Amino acid sequence: MATRPRIRQRAKGALASEIAEAIHMRAYRPGEWLRQIDLEQAFKATRFDVRTALDELTVRKTIEHVPNRGYRVAEIDIRTYRAIRDTRVILEAAAAREVPPRMDAAALARLEVLAHEFGEAVRSGTRLRQSEINRAFHHLIYAHCGNPVLEETIWALRDRSRGSAVTVWTSHQALLNSDRDHHAMVAAIAAGDGERLAELTIGHIVKDMSEVPAALQPSTETSQRRGSEVSDEV
Incomplete structure (x- = not known):
């Protein structure tokens, strides 16, 4: 059996x-x-x-x-993708401003470890490992914004943006940029500088989401092919 x-x-x-x-x-x-x-x-x-x-x-x-x-x-079409980006900028910057006074020494130490682990993953890890650590890093930050509804909304938007045709990171340079941003974010939190963290957060989002294909909509042929593969068993 x-x-x-x-x-x-x-x-x-x-x-x-x-x-x-x-x-x-x-x-x-x-x-x-x-x-x-x-x-x-x-x-x-x-x-x-x-x-x-x-x-x-x-x-x-x-x-x-x-x-x-x-x-x-x-x-997701390009207009919706950009609308999600703009909304994320507003919400995540607002959340970032509230983080430094709420993050204690233990959480900050954990954030530093995650930043280091991400850097190691950029140099020798898989894309899956990079993504897992990146998500854990940002989860830890927003868990200290003091507003669980705001935190939940941020992650709902981040998840929604995954329906686009944009890859996780477009190049190795994009990974290096994220690595640099993570360490700068840790430094801003350690300094108690919410405005600096918000500034870094905005740049982080815009850099990650600025380079998109000319069109995110699938071709008619692709849509028809996918439609023929539909299964009712879910």
């Missing part, structure tokens, strides 16, 4: 974040249809947990639900 895959216990929302990260890393492409049974196997999760995660990601607009067809990774 075949051994059933071991189901992992996760905190509420954790599976949705794992699937969102997979989308971010292009394991699932913009416009790609998601089959529930495949997700159960890939993430070793129950049918109920996968359904709950898909519903949560739909609310976040990371994916979209098409009635009678299923769920697919959201596709």
